[in-house]
Structures are given as C-alpha cells and as structure tokens.
Amino acid sequence: MDTQEGIAGQSGSSLRTLVVQGDSHLRAVIEWLVQDDPRFVLVGSVATGEQAVAWTDPLEVALVDLMVPGLDALVVVRTLRANHPAITVIVLAEVDVPYLRAAAADAGAADYLNRLEAGPGLGELILGLRTASVAGSAPQNLHVGHG
Numbered sequence: 001m002d003t004q005e006g007i008a009g010q011s012g013s014s015l016r017t018l019v020v021q022g023d024s025h026l027r028a029v030i031e032w033l034v035q036d037d038p039r040f041v042l043v044g045s046v047a048t049g050e051q052a053v054a055w056t057d058p059l060e061v062a063l064v065d066l067m068v069p070g071l072d073a074l075v076v077v078r079t080l081r082a083n084h085p086a087i088t089v090i091v092l093a094e095v096d097v098p099y100l101r102a103a104a105a106d107a108g109a110a111d112y113l114n115r116l117e118a119g120p121g122l123g124e125l126i127l128g129l130r131t132a133s134v135a136g137s138a139p140q141n142l143h144v145g146h147g
Helices: 024-035 049-053 073-083 098-107 122-135
Strands: 015-020 040-046 061-065 088-093 111-114
Touching: 015 024, 015 049, 015 073, 024 040, 024 061, 049 073, 061 073, 073 088, 073 098, 088 122, 098 111, 111 122
Parallel strands: 015 040, 015 061, 061 088, 088 111
Antiparallel strands: none
C-alpha cells in the first residue's frame, strides 16, 4: 500500500471505515463518531459477523465489537485482515479481559478498546495505529481506553 494513500490527511482522502456492531444504539453512536470526523468515511455498518466477512468493497478501517452476533468477532478480525491486508481493525469491548485482549492481538487487531470510552479521541487513535502499521511497527501491547 502506498503510504500517501494509506494515511488520511496526507493525500486528502478519507479512510474507508466499516462499523461492525450488533446493538443498534451503540452502532448509531459509533457511526456518528466516524461520520463526525472528516478523515474517515463510513462505507458500511453491519450488525453481524457474517455481514462483516462478506464485505467486498475496499476497507481501510474496521471497528468490530467483541460481542457481535453471529460469527465470532475474532474470526471476523482474521477474515477482514486476510481479505483486506492493509486494514486497521480495532476491537471494541465493554470490559478489559486480558486473555481476550491477547486473543484479539493474535487475530490481527491493531487495538482493543473499551467501547464505552471510545469517543472524540477515537480518530486520533486510529490514525496513530495506521501510521505505525504503515511504518512497519506494530503496537507493542494492546490497551483498553485511549489514555
């Protein structure tokens, strides 16, 4: 992937983002966070893991809820990474569970965040993760929150 195209703001393009969240109210909040930041464009929002892995249009970011209905979220992460090699996948969870955080990293997630804390700083976090990914340095350890 060309780094000029891979990081929003460098080429003027917005990052194509998919939201994967089963709860319609939480999905609406996450959609709003994405749509409110001009560095991102919401290209899709789905309610199940099956819908996420069936996504064929190009993606650069996916926000995947750990408890998404249907297909297991970690399978969703692995499949999205396989189908969209340059994607940054962030797992959103309600609580910090160390073994699930480690499993998300093993599946290819760039980070594991408390979905209740994902707020206006989410865009900065995603861009930081994408910059590290494009530069070839993966995050050293996943964390919950963005503090």
